[in-house]
Amino acid sequence: MKGPILTIVVPCYNEEEVLLETTKQLSAVLTNLIDDVLVSRESKILFVDDGSKDRTWDLIEKEMAENPFVKGLKLARNVGHQNALLAGLETAAAKSDCVVSIDADLQDDIGVIRTFVEKYWDGFDVVYGVRDKRETDTFFKRTTALGFYRLMNKIGIHLVPNHADFRLMSKRALEELFKYKETNLFLRGLVPLVGFKSTKVFYDRKERLAGESKYPLKKMLAFAFDGITSFSITPIRFVTFLGFLAVIISAAAGGYALFQELTGHTESGWTSIIISIWFVGGLQLLAVGIIGEYIGKIYREVKRRPRYAIEVDAFSNHGQSEQQPGILMSTVGK
Numbered sequence: 001m002k003g004p005i006l007t008i009v010v011p012c013y014n015e016e017e018v019l020l021e022t023t024k025q026l027s028a029v030l031t032n033l034i035d036d037v038l039v040s041r042e043s044k045i046l047f048v049d050d051g052s053k054d055r056t057w058d059l060i061e062k063e064m065a066e067n068p069f070v071k072g073l074k075l076a077r078n079v080g081h082q083n084a085l086l087a088g089l090e091t092a093a094a095k096s097d098c099v100v101s102i103d104a105d106l107q108d109d110i111g112v113i114r115t116f117v118e119k120y121w122d123g124f125d126v127v128y129g130v131r132d133k134r135e136t137d138t139f140f141k142r143t144t145a146l147g148f149y150r151l152m153n154k155i156g157i158h159l160v161p162n163h164a165d166f167r168l169m170s171k172r173a174l175e176e177l178f179k180y181k182e183t184n185l186f187l188r189g190l191v192p193l194v195g196f197k198s199t200k201v202f203y204d205r206k207e208r209l210a211g212e213s214k215y216p217l218k219k220m221l222a223f224a225f226d227g228i229t230s231f232s233i234t235p236i237r238f239v240t241f242l243g244f245l246a247v248i249i250s251a252a253a254g255g256y257a258l259f260q261e262l263t264g265h266t267e268s269g270w271t272s273i274i275i276s277i278w279f280v281g282g283l284q285l286l287a288v289g290i291i292g293e294y295i296g297k298i299y300r301e302v303k304r305r306p307r308y309a310i311e312v313d314a315f316s317n318h319g320q321s322e323q324q325p326g327i328l329m330s331t332v333g334k
């Protein structure tokens with residue numbers, strides 16, 4: 001029996017300090033998996049150099065010459081973690097049956113890659129690595145992350161909590177993922193949308209092997225903001241809601257001002273001014289909100305997201321003769 005071809009995709013940005021150790025440890029993992037016939041001998045590690053400014057690519061080239069597992073992909077400039085990862089996934093998918101993505105700093109437990117592969121054998125198309133505890137993160141990072149998942153859930157974006165980009169995906173799940181052509185990539189949000197049978201594997205997240213985090217606060221905030229605005233038009237809805245609120249308040253305030261006017265409690269001119277301020281302000285917000293609704297529609301249209309993914313198609317080949325089991329197998333079986 002031949003195992004599936006596994007490719008481990010590792011995006012790297014200025015990772016010269018960890019690259020050799022990472023290669024060593026991942027190679028050991030692959031060797032074990034191959035020895036136990038869990039994956040094919042053709043399995044590889046694909047390093048994606050995301051426009052590093054240090055010796056990262058030199059090291060990848062050197063490893064390629066010495067280590068048969070190692071392959072490299074060099075991007076022309078820094079495009080950020082998500083895009084680099086996608087580049088790696090698209091390149092890897094063509095020659096793999098399943099792909100594991102993992103960060104270069106080995107904060108994620110490479111020991112569970114074996115469990116990922118076992119789950120793949122059990123028939124799961126997507127296996128999420130989920131952090132058990134976040135003790136190694138700072139208090140700040142932990143609370144902001146928790147708040148982030150709560151907020152995302154509230155506005156209808158269902159992420160797998162405490163899951164970063166450490167996961168296994170089967171070839172067919174990846175092919176569905178690639179149909180999402182959006183430019184603002186937020187893979188963690190997209191993968192659950194793809195569907196298929198999925199499961200979680202829990203692990204402890206460790207400290208970074210060496211070097212510094214490539215996600216400083218500024219990038220983290222931008223990432224979170226991107227995540228929200230690429231998936232939800234709730235913020236626009238909120239403006240519409242505010243507009244309605246302001247119009248209603250302006251009606252109440254208008255009633256009050258008129259009452260003051262009629263009972264002779266006001267300076268002349270106050271009533272008309274106060275009513276116009278509230279009413280016009282409310283109308284403006286409402287108008288912005290309505291325009292926003294249309295922009296929201298445009299935004300969803302331009303993404304051209306796929307509207308479905310087929311898991312089993314027992315129709316397309318019906319009536320075809322038994323002489324083409326290959327076609328049948330490729331649509332029905334894995």
Ligand code: UDP
Binds near residue numbers: 010213214
């Ligand atoms: N990374 C990348 N391009 C970037 C920033 C980061 O490819 O522009 C890679 C980085 O090399 C690492 C992964 O993304 O493999 C996650 O980055 P990091 O570990 O610094 O993030 P943290 O774990 O601190 O959130």
Ligand code: MG
Binds near residue numbers: 103105107208213
């Ligand atoms: Mg890290």
